[in-house]
Amino acid sequence: GAGVSQSPSNKVTEKGKDVELRCDPISGHTALYWYRQRLGQGLEFLIYFQGNSAPDKSGLPSDRFSAERTGESVSTLTIQRTQQEDSAVYLCASSPPAGSNTEAFFGQGTRLTVV
Amino acid sequence: AQSVAQPEDQVNVAEGNPLTVKCTYSVSGNPYLFWYVQYPNRGLQFLLKYITGDNLVKGSYGFEAEFNKSQTSFHLKKPSALVSDSALYFCAVRDRAGGSYIPTFGRGTSLIVHP
Numbered sequence: 655g656a657g658v659s660q661s662p663s664n665k666v667t668e669k670g671k672d673v674e675l676r677c678d679p680i681s682g683h684t685a686l687y688w689y690r691q692r693l694g695q696g697l698e699f700l701i702y703f704q705g706n707s708a709p710d711k712s713g714l715p716s717d718r719f720s721a722e723r724t725g726e727s728v729s730t731l732t733i734q735r736t737q738q739e740d741s742a743v744y745l746c747a748s749s750p751p752a753g754s755n756t757e758a759f760f761g762q763g764t765r766l767t768v769v
Numbered sequence: 770a771q772s773v774a775q776p777e778d779q780v781n782v783a784e785g786n787p788l789t790v791k792c793t794y795s796v797s798g799n800p801y802l803f804w805y806v807q808y809p810n811r812g813l814q815f816l817l818k819y820i821t822g823d824n825l826v827k828g829s830y831g832f833e834a835e836f837n838k839s840q841t842s843f844h845l846k847k848p849s850a851l852v853s854d855s856a857l858y859f860c861a862v863r864d865r866a867g868g869s870y871i872p873t874f875g876r877g878t879s880l881i882v883h884p
Binding site: 689704760 | 801803805810811812813814815818820859865870871872873874875876877
């Protein structure tokens with residue numbers, strides 16, 4: 655596609671349920687990033703993929719969070735046993751090979767609300 | 770470690786006046802620097818970047834930014850603000866030489882342009 659696509663755009667879930675958030679990066683972009691943006695806050699780094707590998711998972715806030723990427727394309731962020739503090743906008747971004755000087759391209763985000 | 774500071778949570782300016790949104794950074798090596806804009810319920814859109822060369826960088830929508838190595842700053846500027854410039858602005862840094870390919874973002878500055 656022309657840009658980074660995220661789905662769903664909005665997700666309301668009950669506390670304790672699992673959710674999956676999907677990101678389709680720009681074709682050919684080998685680097686993929688997940689960030690979390692809480693209301694009124696900046697961007698919090700979660701995880702970075704280079705190809706299908708995740709060399710940096712340091713931002714994942716707990717073991718309830720996991721992510722994978724397949725085919726050097728689609729990525730899924732999974733949150734298990736959701737808590738109210740997980741409510742946020744989850745942003746995905748992609749860029750050409752890491753180490754290059756190009757900017758990251760962002761999707762529209764998934765707004766997650768845990769009730 | 771790399772970090773970004775945006776010292777102002779909010780900047781208010783009258784339409785037609787010049788605007789400045791401040792950003793300072795910290796990296797161990799030399800930086801790549803970026804500015805993004807976020808409109809309500811949207812993802813981040815790239816505005817401009819500093820890679821190397823001329824310290825004054827021009828970007829989209831009439832915005833520009835000046836890289837100042839001695840002050841470790843990369844302030845965003847526009848000579849004449851428009852009401853439609855009202856949005857959330859993020860500065861980001863990536864260390865050119867470091868092992869992390871992950872952009873670090875500031876907390877964001879809300880720009881409000883009054884008619």
